[in-house]
Amino acid sequence: MSAMKPLPQILAESEGNRIDVIAQYINEHITKNWQAIFEEKYSQLMDAYKKVGDPAYGTYLNFLFLPIHEQLKESGLKPLPRLPGDLNISREWGNTNDFTDQERWVWSVIEEENGVALGTIVTKVYHDHTQLRVPRPPEVFALTETDQADIVAALSQRSAAFRDAREFRIEAEEYMKNRDA
Structure with a gap:
């Protein structure tokens, strides 16, 4: 995995909006590591995919975001829910008719230790429903909205x-x- 400057240091040196800085940091991590992590963990992911199907992508995202969680914790920040977000409220659609390039948007509000919300990190997760494949890297962007209804309105x-x-x-x-009918 590619080494990056620690997030606490980047936040201390930055004069920008903290949620935007965090999104840039996560995107840099993804750009440098998404493919390598997928390849490194492929056999574990394939085992999971054979057993449970698409939830294997969640396992991949856990591997991908683990270093981000460590950096957020060191920065005194907490994602709610855990990055990349809550699958139950996420939304997905297809970019192709053959289900080989699906896009799911999930999100997490980032809070400081004192409970003050900085903003929201939205993750676009691209995946294939016909085989275990990530057609392109996940992407992250920031929102200033932190209330669920406001987040959905902004994304809509x-x-x-x-x-x-x-x-x-x-x-x-x-x-x-x-299915049961």
């Missing part, structure tokens, strides 16, 4: 595809109803 304004997609929990409930 940013992307019509997000606005038109349903929360994962709703899709899962409908799938289970239709």
Whole structure:
């Protein structure tokens, strides 16, 4: 994994909006490490994929974000929920008709130790539903909104595809109803 300057040092040296600095830091980490981590952990991920399918991508994201969690903790910051975010409220859509390039948006509010929210980190996760493959690196961007309704409104304004997609929990409930019918 590529070494980077520690986040606490970057935040101390930065004059920019802290949530934007954090997003830039995470994007730099992803750019430098997304492919290497996928390749390094491929056999574990493939084992998980064979057993549970798409939740293996969550395992990949746990590996990818582990160093970020360590840096946030050292900076006195806490993501709520854990990065990249809560699958149940995330939204997904396809960028191709064959399900080989799906896009899921998840998010976490970043709080200081005193409970003050700095903003929200949104992660775009690209994945393939036909095989274990990450077609392109995840991307991260920051929002100043921290209230759930405001976050969804901001994301809906940013992307019509997000606005038109349903929360994962709703899709899962409908799938289970239709499967059992």
